[in-house]
Amino acid sequence: MTDHVTTALHDALAGEAARMTTPEDPWPRFAARESAHRRVRRRRTATAVAAVLAILIGVQTNVVPLPGWVPAVAVAAAPSRLTAGPTRGSLAGDAAWLEGLRRQIPYITEPEGLWEVADRGAIRIVFAGDIAGHRLAFVLLRVRLGLVSAWTIARYGGPAGAAPDRMMFDGTMDAREPVATLFDGTVTGGGFALVVGPPGAAVTINGGAVYTAEGTVVRRTLATSTDGSGVASVVLPPGRQPEVATRVTVDGALYYSGPLTGGWSGRPGESEDPTPEMLDAAARGARGPGLDPRVFLTFTATALHSSRLYPQDVTLRLLWTGTVNGQPAGLLTLQPPGGGVVVWAFHGNDRVHSFDLRLLVPADGAFERPYAWRLRAEGHGDTVTDRVVVVAPPGAASVTVTSGGGAPVQVPLDASGSGETTVPPGTPAVVTAYTAGGEVMATTPLHVLEGDASQLPGDTPGTRVTGS
Incomplete structure (x- = not known):
């Protein structure tokens, strides 16, 4: 009798499960949001993971409370050493304020649902203090959405001297982040x-x-x-x-x-974009068919903003224009007075564009160098292809690319002094320009394509020549 009941119950549950729609599991979007927190101030995330164990959608989204005896599925590693030790900051010794903040944290609201605090006893205030008219707190929480649990660091803010109940939730970061x-x-x-x-x-x-x-x-x-x-x-x-x-x-x-x-x-008093007169002056002498002024302005504005420079502070030069993947392309430089030269390559239009090269080079010989950059697969994010665009300096008769310790390969150049070759992704290579007499003019490394523009050109080995 017992076996018969068990079999019947099994079959009934299996049939019911087969008819149910599996709810989205929140973890992948949650993790992606927290990873992106390093680059943007406000989180606009949403996450989803398959929670096969959840029978009801209401349970997984916390619309229906989950019984306390149901275990959560931990999907993230332990927090980093950042969270170790006692609270730090000017409020570290204010036990009453810290306890008041703990009581003010019922859950974390995100687009995928309410991430409830899974263990209130595990709440740890990593930092709390006043800085420049602001009261700030970083709080380590173990949160839970349905059957999924994870560690996160929530940020709270308010005016200096704010009581715990005036501290507002201001975003999260991955608890595995080092700082x-x-x-x-x-x-x-x-x-x-x-x-x-x-x-x-x-x-x-x-x-x-x-x-x-x-x-x-x-x-x-x-x-x-x-x-x-x-x-x-x-x-x-x-x-x-x-x-x-x-x-x-x-x-x-x-x-x-x-x-x-x-x-x-806010915007500073001076303009962040170059004037038409600046663009006209920069484009004089550029090789190639030229760029639409709106496209040139778009490329230049991106280069200035990402280099943390202003048009009043630099000499802008457009070195080359052409076509990459069927779209307008340009190679331009920014140089502060007495400083190094920041080289940028773009392709696209005034609505959608991407950078293909950002490189800081020494001022000496910057405009006698050849430049080359790898291409991504169009429409496939950061997937790197073996295609390489090469632009020779003025006066160069020929250009070669040497990769992987092999022999130099000459790159056919068009009337604008540019050409294309192939180098396997990840393979070290250098591009060399020669005079008509076969003398070397200059050599520039072909760097690994970097898609992260959160740091300045020259901050990383992949965006500089000196010390590479």
Whole structure:
């Protein structure tokens, strides 16, 4: 009798399950949102993972409460060492305020549902303190959506001196991130930068990046922390959006280096876009068929913004124009007075475009170099192809590409001094330009294609020549 009942129950449940629509599992979108948090200040994410164990959609979205005895499925690794140790910051010793904040955290609201706090006893306030008229807190939470649980770090903010109930949820970050960073402010009011590293870490906040004539990026030190707290902060003055970065070391070894997450609102007094007169002057002498002024403006505006430069501060030159993947393309340079040369290659139009090269080179010989860049598969994100575009410098009679330790391969050049060849993805290569007499004019490495523009050209080996 027991076997008969068991079989009947099994068959009934199996039939019912087959008729049910499997609810979206939230984890992939949740993880993707948290990873992207390093690059944008406000999270606009949504996530979904297959929760095969969930029978009711209402359970998985927390519309119907999940019984406490049902275990959650943990889909993320443990938090990083950033979250270790006691609370840090100016409010670390205010037990009443910290406990008040804990009570004010019922859940995390995201597009996929309400991520409930899975274990209130595990709430850990990593940092809490006042900086430049703001009260900030980073809180480690174990959250749960239906049958899925994960660790996350939630950020809360309010005015300086704010009571716990005035602290507003302001986004999340992946608890596996090595550091928590934030910079925020306005053109008229200024702002702040904050870095929270692991306890015991030495933290430096740098700013005021300069492209040196030698082809390097140099920053001045804005703030340091060597007291063992692993926390550094600085007040930032009004004006243009600052270019800030941090360097974190643990026991003398580099632990993290990179930009800060944040935003800067408002526009400075000077224009951020070049004038038509600037564009006309820059295009004189460019080889190739030319660019539509709107396309040239689009390319230039992107290059200036991503290089953290303003048109009043640079000499702009358009070196070459042509066609890449059936779309207008251009190779242009930005050079601050007495500084290095930032080289950009783009293709697209004034609505949709992408950069193919961003490279900082020394000022000496920058315009006698050949330049080459790899192409992505059009419409396939960051997939790199074996296609390479080459642009020779003025006066060059020929150009070769040498890859993987092989023999130089000559690249046929058109009337604009450009050509195309192939180099297997990931294979080191150099492009060399020659005079009519066969003498070498200059050689430039073919770098690995980098799609992340969150750091400055020259910050990484893939975006510079010096020290590569």
